[in-house]
Amino acid sequence: MKLEKLSVRRRLHVLLGAVALLFIGMSLLSSRVTRKSEAIADQVLADSLLSMQKEKLQVASHSMAVSLARLIEKEESTESKIAILREAIDTIRFESDESGYFFIYQDTTVVALPTKKNLQGKDLAEAKDPGGVYFIKELKDRAIEGGGFVFYQFDKPGVGIVPKLSYAELIPGTEMWIGTGVYIDNIATQQAAFNEVLNEQLLKERIIFFAVSGSVFLFVVLPVSIRIAVSVAKPLELAMKRLHENSGRILGSSTEIANxxxxxxxxxxxxxxxxxxxxxxxxxxxxxxxxxxxxxxxxxxxxxxxxxxxxxxxxxxxxxxxxxxxxxxxxxxxxxxxxxxxxxxxxxxxxxxxxxxxxxxxxxxxxxxxxxxxxxxxxxxxxxxxxxxxxxxxxxxxxxxxxxxxxxxxxxxxxxxxxxxxxxxxxxxxxxxxxxxxxxxxxxxxxxxxxxxxxxxxxxxxxxxxxxxxxxQLNKSFRDFGEVISLIEKVVEGAQAGRARADGAGDLDESSGSPVQVAAHGRMDRFASVAEDSWESGDSFLR
The missing domain is CATH 1.10.287.950 (Methyl-accepting chemotaxis protein)
Known part of the structure; x- marks a missing residue:
């Protein structure tokens, strides 16, 4: 089916169908973009939470190291220093499940370990996680380097072996180093809570988007599209009238331009x-x-x-x-x-x-x-x-x-x-x-x-x-206006009606005036009736 054979009303139906398909496509695209945004936001949130945990571990370890150094700086014996350090960190816990604690080592020997006091005084240089990471040696090396993080797997009380992120740095003025860590499943729990709140908010926004978009389509886009299509005939009639009036002036102007x-x-x-x-x-x-x-x-x-x-x-x-x-x-x-x-x-x-x-x-x-x-x-x-x-x-x-x-x-x-x-x-x-x-x-x-x-x-x-x-060449070009007007009639009334009127206009006698003028006057009269019919059909369509 060719569009040039359709009338304006038929073309209006095609236009409305295309607008509806565009609305559906935009809605599907919006849904896809929203899902992709959720995935990106989830990754960004995970990275942000991990970065926040790193900053928290670093600040907590540094503050505790400085405080412990001041606490034992006046003590002379090693035994008294160790006793003070064990007592200082024994009851400190953080995280919502109290899985966060501090631990102190000298080289790879345990000085203070509140969760497993039976290991205090033992050398854990050969301790490694299920993945083969010698995490005590790694933490000691990071502490000597001025502070750093180590990922490894460790036993969480009541849960079992889970990934853990720890930070370690030296206690100023001593050969001992202090560290602390956070279990990754705690970060996952926080991320899940954030995702739940985010999904609820996105669902609300999606409902509002589709409601507003549907309302705009039904009550704004559809009526305006019908009104615009129906009102095409009137501007075409005015355009034809102005073409007829200005053709003579343009011919005179073209002569002046040539001179x-x-x-x-x-x-x-x-x-x-x-x-x-x-x-x-x-x-x-x-x-x-x-x-x-x-x-x-x-x-x-x-x-x-x-x-x-x-x-x-x-x-x-x-x-x-x-x-x-x-x-x-x-x-x-x-x-x-x-x-x-x-x-x-x-x-x-x-x-x-x-x-x-x-x-x-x-x-x-x-x-x-x-x-x-x-x-x-x-x-x-x-x-x-x-x-x-x-x-x-x-x-x-x-x-x-x-x-x-x-x-x-x-x-x-x-x-x-x-x-x-x-x-x-x-x-x-x-x-x-x-x-x-x-x-x-x-x-x-x-x-x-x-x-x-x-x-x-x-x-x-x-x-x-x-x-x-x-x-x-302009004089010759103006004689082709009749063909342009015929094309406009085809747009308004369809190909068959436009062809019939063009054939009738070709039989006019040249003695009654130029072909362009005769065609223009006849077509303007027909445009008035077509515009009238179009307005009535548009009103009935809206009703």
Missing amino acids: ASQTLASGSSEQAASIEETTATVCEIANLSDKNAERAEDAIALMTAANRSIGEVSERIDELHQSMDQISESSAEMQAIIKTIDEIAFQTNILALNAAVEAARAGEAGAGFSVVAEEVRSLAGRSATAARDTAGLIENSVATVGQGTRVMLSARESFAEMRGKTAEVSGILSEIEGYSKEQSSGVREVNLASEQMNQVVQANAAHAEECAASSA
């Missing part, structure tokens, strides 16, 4: 030509920027060479300065030597004078000696005069060297300043080169953007031409 598209295509072509000229100008600017960057690179190379030459001249000036310093040092040494010669001449003169006096006292016997003394005195005077002249010349030479040193230092400072200026000029040229490259890159980007704009404009022109061609 505007032609104008747009012409303008786009002119704009594309302008953009091509702009692109050419931008290319020239890019070439100039590249040349500027190349000239800046050449200038930087020249400035680098000049800076290198200035550096070499500065090095030669430094070498000259060192040579002049050595000349100054040699002149100072020569001045000291001349001063020594002058002093020797002065002493020689005095000795010659003394010799002349002694020769005068000797009379004729010292006449020859007096002549020699006079010659020595004359020679000493000439030596002193020569020494003073030489000292003057050396002083002038030192002054000249000092003046040359100052001039050389001034020249070195000038060269250093020149070197700094050349470095600054090189930096400026580098910046100019960078700016030129950036400018060139920017110009290329502008050029690329211009080319893209040119492509876009040309594409717009092509689209405008296509739009004009499409507008020409």
